[in-house]
Amino acid sequence: MPLTRRDALGLTTTFAATALAGTLIRMPRAAAAAKIEAVVFDAFPIFDPRPIFAGLDKIVPGRGKTLGDLWRTRQFEYTWLRTAAGEYEDFWKITRDALTYAAEAxxxxxxxxxxxxxxxxYLHLKAWPDARPALDALRQSGLRLGFLSNFTPAMLEAAIESAGLQGYFDQVLSTDLIGTFKPDPNAYRMPTDAFDLPVAKILFVPFAGWDAAGAKWxxxxxxxxxxxxxxxxxxxxxxxxxxxxxxDLAAYLRARA
Known part of the structure; x- marks a missing residue:
């Protein structure tokens, strides 16, 4: 359930809160002192994954959602398990392995x-309808843009080309380049190195709640x-x-400027 303005006022930390279209924008005042110079995205705030899972129902009518839910759960569990165990395989293989498991289960x-x-x-993803206008606005404001994704480099390149977003991103970073996955801190360190910026000058934009937690940590x-x-x-x-x-991301950046 989205937080209300009353919820925001009850937080112990002081927040500047702005409600926009049912969205609560929360911004710690201390963070506003740091000028954001780069915005780094996970893949799925930009690319729409729904066709991946919608296609399952064509293969197994009536069971596509069940298969997709288990597949997605195992996909990320496998990244975390392999990271914890030091048994790395890239995201493409893990995704295929998770699909195999889900079907067999x-x-x-x-x-x-x-x-x-x-x-x-996965190689023919399209952008969400709001992606291109938002990216145009961010670039026009002078922000540098990047990806930090568990996708392999080939997956990222294919998605960018399929979505027609070539040239929008200054850095396209795959955790495969260092043989790990988010939320490993070494993965989150990649943008600070690539942009040569301190962490306080980079805004991270995740799709999943666990990725939001990892970025905050x-x-x-x-x-x-x-x-x-x-x-x-x-x-x-x-x-x-x-x-x-x-x-809503663009509104957040305007509110903190």
């Missing part, structure tokens, strides 16, 4: 050709693009701002 006979077709959707000011409307993870940290789309 649900006793769904998924052929290799069907699995290939499902995986291929590392020290980033964080705006969570919560397109699915899920509650924040109960991990003791919260994003500095949140909204349902990139218009």
């Amino acid at each position: 649900l006793k769904i006979d998924l052929s290799a050709e069907q699995a290939d077709a499902v995986m291929d959707a 590392f020290g980033y000011e964080t705006f969570w693009v919560n397109r699915l409307g899920t509650p924040p993870e109960a991990l003791g940290v919260h994003a500095d701002g949140s909204g349902r789309n990139l218009d």
Whole structure:
């Protein structure tokens, strides 16, 4: 449930709160002193993943959502397990392994050709409708833009090309380059090195609540693009701002300028 203005006033930290289209923008006053020079995105605030999972229902009518939910859960559990164990495999393989597990667990006979077709959707992602106008506005304001994603470099490059977003991003960073996954602090350190900026001058924009928590633990000011409307993870940290789309991100940046 989104926080209300009354909720914001009850927080022990002092916040500047602005309600925009049902979105609470929360900004610690201390953070406003640091000028943001770069905005770094996870992949899915920009790329719309819904067609990946919608395609499952064409393969297994009536069971696509169940398969997709288990697949997505295992996908990220495998990244965390492999990171914790030091047994790295790239995100493409982990995603395929998670799909195999989910199909077998649900006793769904998924052929290799069907699995290939499902995986291929990752290489043909399109941007959310609000992405290009928001990116145009951010670039025109002088901000440098980047990605920090668990996607492999090939997955990121394919998605950028498919979405027609070539040239928008100053840095396209895959955690595969250092053999780990978010929320490993070494992954979150990549943008500070690539942009040669202190953490206080970078705003991180995640899609998932766990990624918002990981970014906050590392020290980033964080705006969570919560397109699915899920509650924040109960991990003791919260994003500095949140909204349902990139218009809300732009409003947040205007409010803190």
